[in-house]
Amino acid sequence: MNLKDAMDKFLKNPVSDNERNLIDFLKTSEFLSPIMLISPMVNKDGSSFDEKEGNNIRFVILEDEDTDKKYYPLFTSQEEMLKWRKDEEQESIKLKLKDYAPMLLSEKNEYDGIVIDPFSHSLILNLKFLESVFK
DSSP states (O other): OOHHHHHHHHHHOOOHHHHHHHHHHHHHOEEEEEEEEOOOEEOTTSOEEOSSTTOOEEEOOEEOTTTOOEEEEEBSSHHHHHHHOOOTTOOEEEEEGGGGHHHHSSTTOOOOEEEESTTTTOEEEEHHHHHHHHO
16 A cells, blocks of 8 residues: 555545554655745846845645635645646655644744645645644
8 A cells, every 4th residue: 555545545435544544654755845946146246145045945835716725735746746737847846744844833834734636636634634643
């Protein structure tokens, strides 16, 4: 069994055994996280600087038009990411679910959670669920 199988099983039958199995896979899996690379500012002499050091990556956010909720999209594979954007050159980084904890559990967070494979499984992990997983 893999993560996709665990998601399928949970979505078809959301009982506690399937949820625990899914959580185990979520904790150990790596995901593709689409990003935008922001070019650094350039001085007249050609040297570059960034207004805020380490601020050259922006995470892509998906918004549910019906609910106005905003989610970080995570993809289980390149094929899943291509269902969102048919651009093989889309920048992405590999992250684990726990890597999102500082962003999602911060007081400054404006987003409602994570959506995994939004154009197939569309598994939404809200903040309350993520808090329990991260603890």
